[in-house]
Amino acid sequence: MKKIILSxxxxxxxxxxxxxAAGDLFIYTWGEYTPPEMxxxxxxxxxxxxxxxxxxxxxxxxxxxxSGAGGYDIIVPGHDTMTILVREGLLEPINASQMENxxxxxxxxxxxxxxxxRVYSAxxxxxxxxxxxxxxxxxxxxxxxxxxFEPDDATKGKINMLRDVNDVINMALRYLGKPRCxxxxxxxxxxxxxxxxxxxxxxxxxxxTKELLxxxxxxxxxxxxxxxxxxxxxxxxxxxxYPKEGYTGWxxxxxxxxxxPNLENAKLWVNFVMAPENAAMITxxxxxxxxxxxxxxxxxxxxxxxxxxxxxxxxxxxxxLPACSPAVTKLYDxxxxxxxx
Amino acid sequence: xxxxxxxxxxxxxxxxxxxxxxxxxxxxxxxFMVAPMAIxxxxxxxxxxxxxxxxxxxxxxxxxxxxFERDFLDNSLTxxxxxxxxxxxxxFQAGIATVLCLVISVPTAYYIATRPERQKxxxxxxITIPYWVNLLIRTIALLFxxxxxxxxxxxxxxxxxxxxxxxxxxxxxxxxxGLIYSFLPFMVLPLYSAFERFDFRLLEAAxxxxxxxxxxxFRIVLPVMRPGLIAGSLLVFIPSIGSYLAPDILGGGxxxxxxxLIGTQFQSxxxxxxxxxxxxxxxxxxxxxLLWLARRAGHQKSDxx
Numbered sequence: 099m100k101k102i103i104l105s106x107x108x109x110x111x112x113x114x115x116x117x118x119a120a121g122d123l124f125i126y127t128w129g130e131y132t133p134p135e136m137x138x139x140x141x142x143x144x145x146x147x148x149x150x151x152x153x154x155x156x157x158x159x160x161x162x163x164x165s166g167a168g169g170y171d172i173i174v175p176g177h178d179t180m181t182i183l184v185r186e187g188l189l190e191p192i193n194a195s196q197m198e199n200x201x202x203x204x205x206x207x208x209x210x211x212x213x214x215x216r217v218y219s220a221x222x223x224x225x226x227x228x229x230x231x232x233x234x235x236x237x238x239x240x241x242x243x244x245x246x247f248e249p250d251d252a253t254k255g256k257i258n259m260l261r262d263v264n265d266v267i268n269m270a271l272r273y274l275g276k277p278r279c280x281x282x283x284x285x286x287x288x289x290x291x292x293x294x295x296x297x298x299x300x301x302x303x304x305x306x307t308k309e310l311l312x313x314x315x316x317x318x319x320x321x322x323x324x325x326x327x328x329x330x331x332x333x334x335x336x337x338x339x340y341p342k343e344g345y346t347g348w349x350x351x352x353x354x355x356x357x358x359p360n361l362e363n364a365k366l367w368v369n370f371v372m373a374p375e376n377a378a379m380i381t382x383x384x385x386x387x388x389x390x391x392x393x394x395x396x397x398x399x400x401x402x403x404x405x406x407x408x409x410x411x412x413x414x415x416x417x418x419l420p421a422c423s424p425a426v427t428k429l430y431d432x433x434x435x436x437x438x439x
Numbered sequence: 440x441x442x443x444x445x446x447x448x449x450x451x452x453x454x455x456x457x458x459x460x461x462x463x464x465x466x467x468x469x470x471f472m473v474a475p476m477a478i479x480x481x482x483x484x485x486x487x488x489x490x491x492x493x494x495x496x497x498x499x500x501x502x503x504x505x506x507f508e509r510d511f512l513d514n515s516l517t518x519x520x521x522x523x524x525x526x527x528x529x530x531f532q533a534g535i536a537t538v539l540c541l542v543i544s545v546p547t548a549y550y551i552a553t554r555p556e557r558q559k560x561x562x563x564x565x566i567t568i569p570y571w572v573n574l575l576i577r578t579i580a581l582l583f584x585x586x587x588x589x590x591x592x593x594x595x596x597x598x599x600x601x602x603x604x605x606x607x608x609x610x611x612x613x614x615x616x617g618l619i620y621s622f623l624p625f626m627v628l629p630l631y632s633a634f635e636r637f638d639f640r641l642l643e644a645a646x647x648x649x650x651x652x653x654x655x656x657f658r659i660v661l662p663v664m665r666p667g668l669i670a671g672s673l674l675v676f677i678p679s680i681g682s683y684l685a686p687d688i689l690g691g692g693x694x695x696x697x698x699x700l701i702g703t704q705f706q707s708x709x710x711x712x713x714x715x716x717x718x719x720x721x722x723x724x725x726x727x728x729l730l731w732l733a734r735r736a737g738h739q740k741s742d743x744x
Binding site for chain 1: 487490491492522587588609691694695700706707708709
């Protein structure tokens with residue numbers, strides 16, 4: 099831990115001097131996302147010193163990359179941000195699909211819309227946004243978003259929604275059977291009405307769903323699957339639901355920003371991440387699925403069978419949405435403001 | 440004064456010495472206040488770039504969109520009360536918090552100021568102890584106290600006073616309590632120093648001259664207290680109005696205050712100019728209140744003469 103802090107501090111000082119030394123790798127990623135044992139293994143195998151710096155939102159990362167304050171060799175953007183990065187020419191074409199370990203990548207993640215042919219990136223981890231119920235108190239047998247949007251009397255006032263404009267509005271659009279990233283005023287009006295009616299029954303709009311569910315403050319909560327699993331550790335009656343109306347999927351990808359000072363080491367890392375035993379470390383540590391075939395063998399038993407990581411056969415496939423257009427972002431923000439004004 | 444005579448006057452002209460002494464303070468203000476404000480001011484007149492940031496095109500759209508919006512349905516420009524409601528709520532919440540802080544602080548400050556010297560210090564330390572802990576942690580702790588499964592509701596339910604947990608958290612009440620809890624010492628301390636300086640013999644003199652308690656309070660105590668009252672009120676009102684944590688955590692994010700609205704614009708809404716414009720409006724509002732108070736204080740002084 100101390101090492102990480104120290105290297106982060108060092109990195110800040112070095113940011114202006116990318117030609118620091120051979121044998122370094124600067125990673126810019128989400129917090130608590132990179133397994134320390136994985137870093138140690140990479141450092142040992144390739145004799146490269148790994149430095150990790152973290153961000154707390156895609157906006158922060160984008161802003162930093164766009165301002166040119168680089169010095170990073172590896173970033174871990176979400177799939178929707180990938181589209182923007184590729185379009186703005188902020189990524190190095192590393193031809194991940196030509197790398198040795200690419201053969202381990204699951205077919206689903208080989209040719210993806212955010213990086214056709216995997217020119218710029220390799221899979222890191224993926225997850226979904228569904229919802230969690232306390233099965234001791236709530237009947238979620240129909241797996242419907244109705245439990246969230248038109249709750250029974252028993253659950254009224256004990257509902258938590260994520261504080262995420264896109265996730266909430268897209269979920270409402272699914273419930274109404276309307277297309278996502280929607281610019282249609284009529285549809286958005288319907289969303290606003292639905293959310294406004296629901297608001298009377300909502301306890302909070304909070305993305306820290308684990309604590310709320312584990313403490314029993316919320317008995318129904320929209321949630322990311324990784325958080326849902328952590329909450330279930332503390333409260334076994336919690337159940338993660340894959341809504342029958344559909345749900346959002348997301349994938350974080352390993353990519354190399356343009357002008358990375360240690361390009362060769364970055365490529366080594368991308369290849370390294372795609373090896374099954376290494377990808378398994380990601381799942382064991384961050385508790386999200388990894389998208390690498392053969393990794394299951396190295397994943398902790400409890401995780402490998404977890405319902406949060408294994409959608410039931412009858413669940414819809416997750417929907418991976420592109421970044422909505424700026425016009426949609428603006429409309430969504432207006433709906434959000436009207437909801438919370 | 441002696442410092443200047445001692446070290447500087449022999450070699451440096453007094454004016455230069457003043458400049459040298461002022462330098463660090465001016466530099467800090469320029470770098471950490473004026474420069475960021477200037478950036479915000481400029482940004483508020485630019486166009487939002489699609490994915491955060493700004494495009495260097497002059498426009499006053501950020502300001503006009505505070506009051507007007509393109510209609511959902513027919514795209515006509517119509518008046519929208521949304522942002523005014525948020526602003527009004529912020530002023531209202533901050534106002535209530537200020538008044539309640541005042542009500543709590545006056546007796547507290549009076550009590551402390553009239554204790555013997557040793558006790559005074561103990562009380563003052565007790566008032567400031569919560570400030571050794573980070574505001575975020577204090578706010579979350581308060582949430583845990585107020586929540587359905589928190590100690591207050593547990594006690595009330597065990598005593599059979601209520602059968603269902605009282606809705607103390609995730610609402611306007613919790614936000615208000617959070618603001619008071621966060622900023623109370625900023626009111627107590629200036630009031631304390633005002634009471635501390637107050638010469639109670641003046642009060643005795645007033646009574647000797649047959650002043651009623653009422654008149655003594657309004658003509659003797661209040662004028663002396665006024666600077667403390669104003670300072671305390673400002674120190675509570677200004678941070679309250681822009682408060683981000685209390686509505687976010689204690690209010691459960693269910694209603695926005697202006698601070699949250701500004702935060703969203705720089706994050707998910709990716710509309711930096713609008714966020715900057717809202718900040719400018721908030722700053723202007725605060726300055727107007729300050730100016731108004733300063734002018735009133737000026738009038739008060741001339742009245743006395």
